[in-house]
Amino acid sequence: MKKIVWLFMLIFLAGCNITVLQPKSETASEQAFLINFSFWLMMIVVVTVFTLFIRFVYKYRFTEKRKDDLPEDVKGNRKLEITWIVLPILLLIVLAVPTIAITYEQSAKAPQDRKKNGVHIDVIGKQFSWTFQYENGKKEMNRLVIPEGEPIIFHLTSEDVIHSFWAPKLGGKVDVMPGKEITYEIKKPEKGSYQGKCAEYCGLAHANMTFKTKVVAKEDYQEYLIQESQ
Amino acid sequence: MIWKYLRTMNHRRIGIMYILFGIIYFFRAGLDALFIRAQLAIPNNDFWVFQGEKYNEVFTTHGTLMIFFVAMPLLLGLMNIAVPLQIGARDLAFPFLNALGFWLFFAGSLFFNIAFFINMTPEVGWTGYTPLSRAEYTPGAGTEFYVFGLQISGLGTIFTALNLIVTIMRHRAPGMKYTRMPLFAWATLITSFLILIAFTVLAIALYLLMFDRLFGTGFFSGEEGDPIFWQHLFWIFGHPEVYILALPAFGIFSDIIATFSRKRIFGYPVMVVSITLIGFLGFMVWSHHMFTVGLGPMANTFFAITTMAIAVPTGIKVFNWLFTMRGGVIHFTTPMLFALGFIPSFVMGGVTGVMLSVSAADFQFHDTHFVVAHFHYVIIASTILGVFAGLYYWYPKITGYILDEKLGKWHFWTFLIGFHLTFFPMHITGLEGMPRRVYTYTQADGIFLLNAASTVGAFLMGISMLFAVWNVYITHKKGEKVGNDPWNGRTLEWTEASPAPEHTFEPMPIVDEIDAFWFAKIENRSLATTLAVRIKPLEQETIQPFFIAMALLVICTGLTFTWYWLTIAGAVLLFSLLIVRSFTDERESFYGKEDPYE
Numbered sequence: 001m002k003k004i005v006w007l008f009m010l011i012f013l014a015g016c017n018i019t020v021l022q023p024k025s026e027t028a029s030e031q032a033f034l035i036n037f038s039f040w041l042m043m044i045v046v047v048t049v050f051t052l053f054i055r056f057v058y059k060y061r062f063t064e065k066r067k068d069d070l071p072e073d074v075k076g077n078r079k080l081e082i083t084w085i086v087l088p089i090l091l092l093i094v095l096a097v098p099t100i101a102i103t104y105e106q107s108a109k110a111p112q113d114r115k116k117n118g119v120h121i122d123v124i125g126k127q128f129s130w131t132f133q134y135e136n137g138k139k140e141m142n143r144l145v146i147p148e149g150e151p152i153i154f155h156l157t158s159e160d161v162i163h164s165f166w167a168p169k170l171g172g173k174v175d176v177m178p179g180k181e182i183t184y185e186i187k188k189p190e191k192g193s194y195q196g197k198c199a200e201y202c203g204l205a206h207a208n209m210t211f212k213t214k215v216v217a218k219e220d221y222q223e224y225l226i227q228e229s230q
Numbered sequence: 231m232i233w234k235y236l237r238t239m240n241h242r243r244i245g246i247m248y249i250l251f252g253i254i255y256f257f258r259a260g261l262d263a264l265f266i267r268a269q270l271a272i273p274n275n276d277f278w279v280f281q282g283e284k285y286n287e288v289f290t291t292h293g294t295l296m297i298f299f300v301a302m303p304l305l306l307g308l309m310n311i312a313v314p315l316q317i318g319a320r321d322l323a324f325p326f327l328n329a330l331g332f333w334l335f336f337a338g339s340l341f342f343n344i345a346f347f348i349n350m351t352p353e354v355g356w357t358g359y360t361p362l363s364r365a366e367y368t369p370g371a372g373t374e375f376y377v378f379g380l381q382i383s384g385l386g387t388i389f390t391a392l393n394l395i396v397t398i399m400r401h402r403a404p405g406m407k408y409t410r411m412p413l414f415a416w417a418t419l420i421t422s423f424l425i426l427i428a429f430t431v432l433a434i435a436l437y438l439l440m441f442d443r444l445f446g447t448g449f450f451s452g453e454e455g456d457p458i459f460w461q462h463l464f465w466i467f468g469h470p471e472v473y474i475l476a477l478p479a480f481g482i483f484s485d486i487i488a489t490f491s492r493k494r495i496f497g498y499p500v501m502v503v504s505i506t507l508i509g510f511l512g513f514m515v516w517s518h519h520m521f522t523v524g525l526g527p528m529a530n531t532f533f534a535i536t537t538m539a540i541a542v543p544t545g546i547k548v549f550n551w552l553f554t555m556r557g558g559v560i561h562f563t564t565p566m567l568f569a570l571g572f573i574p575s576f577v578m579g580g581v582t583g584v585m586l587s588v589s590a591a592d593f594q595f596h597d598t599h600f601v602v603a604h605f606h607y608v609i610i611a612s613t614i615l616g617v618f619a620g621l622y623y624w625y626p627k628i629t630g631y632i633l634d635e636k637l638g639k640w641h642f643w644t645f646l647i648g649f650h651l652t653f654f655p656m657h658i659t660g661l662e663g664m665p666r667r668v669y670t671y672t673q674a675d676g677i678f679l680l681n682a683a684s685t686v687g688a689f690l691m692g693i694s695m696l697f698a699v700w701n702v703y704i705t706h707k708k709g710e711k712v713g714n715d716p717w718n719g720r721t722l723e724w725t726e727a728s729p730a731p732e733h734t735f736e737p738m739p740i741v742d743e744i745d746a747f748w749f750a751k752i753e754n755r756s757l758a759t760t761l762a763v764r765i766k767p768l769e770q771e772t773i774q775p776f777f778i779a780m781a782l783l784v785i786c787t788g789l790t791f792t793w794y795w796l797t798i799a800g801a802v803l804l805f806s807l808l809i810v811r812s813f814t815d816e817r818e819s820f821y822g823k824e825d826p827y828e
Contacts, residue, residue, distance in 0.1 A: 019663045020594045034591040035661075042581035049548060049577045056555045057570060060491070062562065070752065071558045076497035076550075084549040085542065092538045095588065100531050102590040107527040127367075161362040162457060164522060164597060168663035172593020175523045178361060178457065182524035199597045199665045201355050203362060204282050207668035 019168045024194065024215075026187040027171040030102050041095055045088075108174045108184045111155070118151035118185070119221075125156070125163035125176035127202060128209040136225050142211040144196065147221035152186045164200035167213045173199045189215045236776050239325035239769035241310050242730050244332045246628060248307030249621070251339060252300050258343070259295035260692060262288045267652070267688040270681050273673045285669035286353040290376070291346070293356030297471070298380055299339040301609070304617045305478045306335075306390055309418045311730070312624050313394065315723035316412045316485075318403025318741070320734050323396040325769035326816075331390035333779035338383025341783055345375035352376040355667065357468070358439070360450035360460040365443045371790050373443065378786035381436045382779070384429045391425035394418055401767075403722065404760060405741035412721045412745075413495060416502050417481025420509045421474050427513070428470035435463035444789065458523060465516035473512040475609060477505055479616025480547060483569045486619055487551050489719055490566035491558030494745055497550045504543035511540045521592045530589040537587035544580060548573065563717065564638030568619035571646045572611050579607025582657065597667075600660025606653045618645075618698075623717065625705075626728040632712045637701035644694035651687025655680035720748035725757065738763040768816045778807050 021036070023029040114120055121144070122133040133139045144167075146152050156165055158176045165184070166173035169192075174184040198209035216224065235243055265288050269280040280288060310328070314321060322328045345351045352372040354363040363373050398419045402411070439460065441447040448455040488495045495501060517525060517533040551573060560566065582604040586592050595601055618641075625633050659677045671677060715724040725747055726734050737759035743749060750757050781804035788797030 018658060018661045020661045028594075031591055031594050034588050035585065035594065038585040038588050038591060042584055045545070045581055046577060049552070050574060052549075052552050053573055056552055057560060060555055060558050061560050066559050069559050071491065071493040073494060074496065074557060075494065076500065077553070080553065081497050081500055081546070081550070084546060088542050088545045092541065092584075095584070096535060096538060099534055099588045099590065103530050103534060103588075104527045106590045106593070107530045108522070108524040109526060161367055162359060162523075166663075166665070168594070172590070173522050173596055174593070177523065178451070180456075180524075195663065197663070197665060201286075201359070201362070201597075201667040203367060204286065206286075207282075207670050 022169065024169040024192060025171055025189040027106060027185070028169060030106065031172050034098060034102060037098060038095055041091060044091065106172075106185075108182045111181045111183055114155075116153060118153045119147060120153050120155065121146070123154050123156045123165055123176065124159060125165065125198070125202075125209075126159040127161065128198070128205040130165075130196070130198075130209070130211045132211075134225055138225055144211055144213045145221065145224050146186075146189055146213070146215055147218045148191045148215050149188050149218070152189065154184045154186070156182050156184065161202050162200050163198045163202050163209070165196070166199040167194050167196040169194045170213065170215075175200055191215050191217065234771070237771035237773050239321075239329045239771070240732060241314050241321050241325070241328060242628065244328055245307045245310030247332055248303040248310060248335070249628075251336060252302075252304035252307060252617075255295050255299040255339060255343075256304075257695070259292050259300055260695065262292035262295070264688055264692055266292065267685040269669055270671070271685040272682065273671055273675070273678050275670065281669050283353060286355075286667070287351040289667055290352050290355050294342065294352075294376060294380070297356060297475075298383060299335075299342065301475050301613045301617075302383075302387060303335055303339075305421075305475065305613065306331075306387070308482070308617065308620045308624065309394060309414075309478060310390075311628055312620070312723060313415050313418050314397060314401070315627060315726060315730055315734065316721050317398060317401070317406055317415050318722050318735055318738060319397050319401035320766040321769060322393050323401055323767055324393050325767050326772070326775065326811075327389050327393050329772075329775040330778060331386040331393065333775045334386025334389065334782065335383045336386075337779040337783040338379045338381070338386065341382060341786060342375055342379030345372065345379075350375060357464060358460075359464075360439065360442070360457045363439060363443075363460075364451060365446075374440075374786075374790040377436050377440050377443070378790060381433060381440070382782050382786060384433055384436070385782075386779075387425055388429050388433075391422040391429070394422040395426070398422075401764065403735070403738055403741050404763065405746075406722075409499075410741055410744045410746070412481075413484035413498075413501055413505075414478070414481035417477045417484075417505055420505050421477045424470045424474050424477070424509050424512065428467045428474065431463055432467035432471075435460060435467065438463075440789075444792070458520075461520050461523065462516070465519045466513070468519065469516045470509075470512045472605075472608070473508055476612040477509065479572075479612040480505065482616045482620040482623070483551065483572055484554075485721065486565045486569045486623055487554050488745070489623075489717055490561045490563055490569075491555045492561070492718075493554060493558035494720075494748075495550070496553040496556075497546075498744065500546055501550055504546045507543040508540060511536060511543070515540060518587060518589070518592070521589045522596050534587050534589040538584060541580065541584050541587075548577060548580075563622075564633070564635055564642060565619045565623035565717075567639060567642045568615045568622065571642065572615045572619070575607060575611035575615070575646070575649070579604055579611055583608065595660065597665055598660035599656040599664045599666060602666055603653045603656035603660060606656075610649055610653075618642075624723070626712045626716050627723055627726070627730050629706075630711050630729040631705045631709065632716050633705050634701050637697050637704065641694050641697040641701060644697060645691055648687045648690030648692075648694055652684045652691060653687070655683045655687075659684075718751075720745040722747060733766065735763075737761050768820055770816045770819065772814070774807060774811055774814070778804065778811070781807055 021032050023032045120135055124131040130142050132144045156176045158178045163176040164173045165176050170189050171186045192215055194213040196211040196213050265280050269275055269277040350372045352375055354368055354373055438449040442449050450457050450460045484495050514536045517529055518537045521530055586595050622633055622638055659680045662677050664677055712728050714727055739757040739759050781800050784800030785797050
């Protein structure tokens with residue numbers, strides 16, 4: 001049992017530098033908050049169960065002395081049972097509130113107005129590469145460049161099977177569907193270079209379907225747009 | 231002996247065959263897991279052939295086998311053996327259907343496994359997402375083996391579920407009211423209803439996919455169709471399936487924890503209600519597998535809430551198990567150790583389940599190793615530990631021998647430690663950004679040590695299974711028979727001989743309370759019996775179920791390779807067999823040629 005507790009300490013300590021818990025955008029920060037929040041709420045449950053478990057297993061274990069003991073015939077206990085029906089419900093309500101708030105705002109939506117304020121980028125997934133098309137028509141493969149601090153609105157479609165667009169530090173993933181456009185917004189990315197990958201199994205070279213993301217200053221972004229694509 | 235088993239309709243023999251094949255496939259699928267872990271042990275690895283195509287084949291096979299051809303038959307096997315004995319039924323209600331159900335499972339699993347030997351293993355993942363599983367993207371016969379393998383065995387599973395429902399409703403011992411039924415029987419009843427609905431949906435999904443692949447229809451793509459339809463259908467099956475795997479295990483643990491705490495289960499009515507509630511809610515959460523496909527904020531919120539709700543009845547069960555032990559005298563036998571290992575492990579899988587239900591957070595978790603960790607935690611902790619517990623517990627009823635306790639404990643500890651060592655690090659690799667179903671990662675990802683730990687754990691689990699094999703060998707070599715009641719049990723199966731005889735419950739015990747056998751024992755009396763009972767379901771040795779299943783196998787082979795002459799031949803064979811069956815009347819041997827009621 002100690003081993004498991006120790007492992008939980010490990011996840012906590014390791015949490016200091018885990019990719020998705022070091023978010024680099026507002027979107028990813030909200031998600032990291034939910035992950036941490038739900039983790040600690042759930043630790044309450046884990047600690048309660050483990051404590052009772054260890055206590056009961058130790059205290060009521062078979063010993064030579066208790067060889068002939070006949071346990072009392074207990075059918076149940078209404079008060080106790082109501083307790084562990086009501087308390088988890090309360091705990092889940094606490095969890096549900098921020099969940100609903102953030103989910104409502106972040107969920108990928110059906111195609112949005114392209115005039116909405118922000119940088120609009122078309123993302124086209126295809127076995128096994130990514131194409132990014134910018135507002136002025138510039139296209140580049142497997143390399144995404146976006147300006148810092150702006151809302152970035154991705155319009156995602158696939159040319160063949162389902163893929164999933166994921167840059168862990170910038171936000172959660174969103175599926176890239178054939179024949180249907182989905183939009184997903186990443187708010188206020190911070191400067192830096194980040195990994196991106198396909199997260200939905202899409203065939204032979206799924207593991208190699210990666211891209212690089214670069215978040216640059218706004219001026220550098222404007223300059224990037226007018227450069228000839230390499 | 232093989233000839234006898236081929237023709238048997240006896241519930242214990244059919245159960246043994248289910249378990250036997252479940253274990254054979256467990257070893258194959260386990261070996262696949264070891265290949266996966268060997269390839270992922272170090273960054274940029276080139277282990278044997280397991281990159282790209284072969285890796286994709288191996289994880290598809292691992293998932294499909296483990297769910298459909300390992301977990302399902304092992305549970306159905308235990309249900310087949312234990313449930314009739316627990317409720318005082320003298321066999322399943324429809325012995326012919328039971329044999330047919332098994333042989334259909336066998337035919338389906340055989341069909342799926344053949345693919346490997348002719349190098350046509352499917353590589354679409356066990357979820358078979360369209361459009362990847364449509365003929366444009368996976369041409370060749372590989373995916374057909376997935377479609378038809380599951381279709382045939384799924385049909386068998388539906389038959390067996392029907393059979394179990396009727397058996398539990400109609401063949402209980404006198405006095406065995408629903409309120410006195412052991413919890414494994416209750417779990418089996420609810421599970422059977424879930425199977426009936428869920429597997430029917432799967433059958434429809436596979437049927438449509440078959441049309442898309444073979445005849446170019448457009449259910450899952452094009453103008454009218456949509457790949458999302460497949461995901462909906464698959465998960466309307468797939469999520470209840472999780473509870474189909476977990477609920478029977480909950481039942482097994484409930485009986486085992488009560489037996490070895492020497493105490494009745496705490497809060498029996500609430501336990502029954504929570505099984506039912508889990509089963510019911512299980513149908514309302516399927517879209518939590520689809521948070522990232524763009525269903526919109528409304529759907530993402532709704533399914534987050536229903537998913538959280540399911541944690542409540544599950545939590546109730548955990549606390550009731552804990553309080554069953556409180557005040558008891560806990561005997562650390564091997565079955566009990568597996569039950570004790572289950573509680574903390576399952577709670578760890580359960581809480582990550584709640585974390586996953588937080589839909590915006592799931593955008594990060596989805597399709598990463600975090601999810602892999604979560605579902606292995608819940609399925610291994612419940613189903614696999616449950617099956618091991620059940621096998622050690624009922625082994626005397628199955629074979630007449632009791633498995634060695636010392637080796638059993640070695641098996642338990644190595645398996646449990648290996649299990650946590652394998653899957654715990656995956657929570658972190660997932661959060662580090664490692665997606666599922668990738669065959670490689672780089673040094674720069676910083677997940678080498680965690681993956682290496684997983685690999686070590688996986689091999690430890692592999693080694694633990696050698697203890698189990700050795701245990702079975704030793705036990706049978708020793709060949710010491712045990713009595714009716716080696717565990718000091720509480721329910722009716724322990725009133726019967728070990729192994730359970732062909733003709734059980736003669737005379738039939740009368741049940742006057744829950745755990746009647748136990749309370750009779752402590753009051754030093756024997757259970758009242760009666761001879762005025764329903765007659766045993768009639769059974770006869772026949773090879774028909776085997777041939778019916780094989781005829782379906784022939785039909786599907788024909789369809790797979792578009793050899794339509796073979797399909798027609800198989801169909802003719804199938805219909806002839808059905809006609810022969812319609813004119814077979816087992817009652818003749820009992821009542822004589824003439825129907826006495828005419």
